[in-house]
Amino acid sequence: MTDLQPAGPPLALTARVPAVDPARLVAELVPPPHFASASFESYVPDAAHGSQAAAVARLRGAAQTIGRPAASSWWKKRRAQPEAVYLDGGFGVGKTHLLAALAHAVTAAGQRAAFGTFVEYTNLVGALGFRQTVDALAAYRLVCIDEFELDDPGDTVLMSRLLRELADHGVALAATSNTLPGSLGEGRFAADDFLREIQALAARFDVLRVDGDDYRHRSVEHGEALPDDVVQAVAAGRDGATLDDFGALLDHLATVHPSKYGALLDGVSLVGLTGVHAVRKQDVALRLVVLVDRLYDRDVPVLLGGGGTDELFSQEMRRGGYRKKYYRALSRLGALASEGAALAAAAQVRPAPGA
Structure with a gap:
């Protein structure tokens, strides 16, 4: 295990204000990388x-x-x-x-x-x-x-x-x-x-x-929460990683049209978020859902600091009209956070003393 010694300031999503040509928005309407090789031959019927x-x-x-x-x-x-x-x-x-x-x-x-x-x-x-x-x-x-x-x-x-x-x-x-x-x-x-x-x-x-059973046998995953200083160190040590305070990122998303969230992630290999907390406002939560979808489409791992996905969306939200969106986001974010936690473990980073 190694102590936290960030190599330098990583990129920040909040510093990005993508300008997207309309032609790009149309050109990007292709199957995402997650399904880039999907074919009828690779689908195995039950x-x-x-x-x-x-x-x-x-x-x-x-x-x-x-x-x-x-x-x-x-x-x-x-x-x-x-x-x-x-x-x-x-x-x-x-x-x-x-x-x-x-x-x-x-x-x-x-x-x-x-x-x-x-x-x-x-x-x-x-x-x-x-x-x-x-x-x-x-x-x-x-x-x-x-x-x-x-x-x-x-x-x-x-x-x-x-x-x-x-x-x-x-x-x-x-x-x-x-x-x-x-x-x-x-x-x-x-x-x-x-x-x-x-x-x-x-x-x-x-x-x-x-018809059929869930071939992934997947349920809603709860993304493992990491100490914020571990998130910072892992993000600092990886090329193409970004690091943002969760609340600041949510505020930034309100200034970027959701159609540009994909461009916001151009060249990003890992997203680090510190201070993750419950989202109380529905409009803020729905913007987060769109960002999670774009992260999942691009298979970008996520490092979740703070509280992780625990109570990220309230019970009221998960029972309301947009519940499908929230459950999908929790499942996807949980999967990406598991990948991020595995990267953190492989990097052998440990929390600072007293953290």
Whole structure:
């Protein structure tokens, strides 16, 4: 074990104010690094759940249809009913893997496929405006929406309208919904809710049921809290690491549009946070959720000082309308914090005497 002797001041996320060209926001709509190699071949259907193999077969067919080159300039107008599929299943059955595999297959066929989470698309509308977003996405053959969220009526209506306009432009659509970790009832299957919310488009979507158990056997993890001085020392000793006071970072996030949170993490290999504490305000908590999603997409480990994830979101928040977001964030942040704690252990850093 070594004493704390920081090598120098690491970077700080609070010192970053990213300026993002709108073209970059659109260009980044690709499967995240976590699913960069996802394919139909690498998805192993559970023989006990035939719906998994059936979903793979259906999506392979969809990829072939969507991937065919346009025969003429009026191809889109002739295809009045482009492909539209919705993957309906429980937590951890591989829906995102399959969605990413579909995007990769269409891209491999020489066509353009956009892939993003529900939040990324709503943030894109916020950054570009609705009409510019439609124009940008209409150039794609396929638009994939991961974790379609039904907890914000305004955003749901916005996304429903966006999907309708894209479908009218001949763009194929594919979506999944977010689910609660370990849920056995509410939130496990959301097809009825999804179809009700998209209303005019409901008849166009082919619902693919993906049954099965959570292949990760994952529950909400509680990120291990580290002493703040350990967080500081580990961050100081790693290239590309950042170090921030948790409260200061939350304040900074309010000054950066959520569509730029990905750019905020450019070149970051590790995020160190000191003084982690409970978040009491919902708007602050929701911004944190978006940041955690971008960290998870990029597989960036996190060092959590202070209280870690313990009581990060209140019981009231976890019972409220945005509970799915908070449970997802806790699960993801817990996993990233476990990776960060492992890095700290490997660095053989110990707390300062009396810490």
